[in-house]
Amino acid sequence: MARLFEQRYPHGTVNTEITREQALLIHEKGVGAWQLEADLSINALVQDKTEVLLMGGDNCIQSNLPIPKSNSTYYFEVKITEKPADVNMWIGVATKPYPYWRMVGMNKYSVGYNTSDGKVHNSTPFRGVKIGEKCIVGDTIGVGHNPRAGYVWFTHNGRRYSTTLMGLNYDLFPSVSADGPCSFSVNFGQRGFVFIEANVKKWGLAPIEGCLLPPPTYGADHGTVLLDAADDLTAENNSGSVHENDPSSSDNVSITIRNSSFNQQGSSNNPRIPNNAPQTAPKRFAPPNYQEDDPIAIQILEAKNTRIMTSSLKSHATETQPNLSEFLANSDFLP
Template identity: 45%
Template sequence: MADDSTAKGILIGLLSAFGSAGVVAIILVAVWFFQYTPTGRIFLDRIGRPGEYDDEQAFLREEAEALEVMDDIQRMEYNRAKAFVQANPPESVQTDISLSQFLAIQEKGVSAWEFEPELEIANCFVEGRTEIEFFDAECTVQSNLPIPKQNEVYYWEAKIYDKPDSTMVSVGLTTKPYPLFRLPGMHKHSIAYGCDGARRHNQPFNPTPYGPEFLQGDVIGIGYRPRSGTIFFTRNGKKLDDVAHGLKTQNFFPTVGANGPCRVHVNFGQLGFVFIEANVKKWGLAPASGSLAPPPPYGSEQGSILLEGGRENDRNSGVPHVLTGPYHYSHGRTNSNQLRLGTR
């Protein structure tokens, strides 16, 4: 029995020694790997799908290679954007939803969101808040409000109209400030799905193959999960792979860009989505309508005490009245002013 105890003690000692040596070896290998292996990219998704750069040296190497093959115009535009980002770092301005903006969302619902073109660029035009027309030069537009972070998922869609084959369209999310003379996805912090089927995440040089190309008539959707910081895209109602995770601190703005003529109509939730799951789970940016009552429909003035009083005064005074528009009724100016003030 004494021999057995001695043997067990020796065995346990050897195992402990080998175990300690193994732990030390693992630590040394890890230190060697991180200190002496060349760094480059980190993987945001599955193996083989590169993401943003994890060190400045790798970015500078790829930048130098890309600048060598750019033409003069491309090089000038890249350097212009680089100077803009250096002078206006991402998220260097306050973009949290303010109290007044929150109240506007409560009143207007999803209609509180609209696109605001940069007047100095003037290569696109916005009509009816969400209908964007691009012209003959590179231009990007952002929404006036960021995506909220209260709900589990937020989602919006963009439908492509009148797009020639030569026009590049990119749909995605960006932070502010952003160089709006560049497409989304090319600078921090931004991500976009392009009509060439590639996606860009802070990547001005080499896009990553992602999904099918999209053409005129296609509908591209963008979903954002604030709690996990996950972003995904859809195409014609079919969900594609997630493209990023962990983007929880940024305030992202819906963004559309193009480098040539086309029209893009955006649905923030004011209409039904092509992606059915977003309709079922109500993933729009806000309720379709808020607490603010819509304008009265045409003809509703028939039951208006104010206008009836105005008509009565007009009949008494002999002043003719004329209908000038859907919501404007013109009659005797003096009488209507007196009626609004409660005087005679």
């Protein structure tokens, strides 16, 4: 099956370099752009992008993006959170496409560290080089890659092994495989590494935070075509224009311009006022309230029940208040 897979997907037939869209994604999200992908053929469950549960069988899971090539060194770590004693895990890097049932390091263009015996397999299942020791639950395996020189090295619980594998000038993807149920967590640089040197030299796959620009400041879009159109509509609505279909508006007009020199069409009946004069209702002045302001009227109201009013009081009222002449003449309070 492995030979048939290699014949069907020879190396180089699929372009696995980081595309422009992927580069923009890395620029915006930083190391958060990397995540592990579980194909439908893989019996796996991925949570929070980097937490993986393999649920039995031979499975290999890889990241969605390859390791970049802009820096001299990149590094990531895998922590074993659950693994039975009889389950073997391989942690390393591999190209794409890679057979999902094949352990990392056993197929061409891949390198994998076997956590059961500490051996490293480089593109072959038959020969392994022992560089470390057996790993248990809670251990952390780190993988370092220099894309310019094309070599790969490993760490175990923060201690680097001296063995280095050369000649890996490919687009390599972080990969983890197992032949049974297990769970693990992958750190691409979103948190601190166990290997201290990687923290000091910042060997993560990308910065922790991306360079996504903040939203524009308030008012930065002032003067655009869309806002200018909205301002024109707002000014038109606030200009006091009356719509014929608005019954409330027509009622207000009839009340406002009642007893004025303007009709409902806005033209003036007064020849002294031009037709283009503003349609503003004149100020209305109510007549004075004589019952409250005039002392003579107060005396008349007080005497309404007596119906007795001397002529001197009447003459005094007409002399002091000429405007009351008509009111007194029509008053039924006087004899």
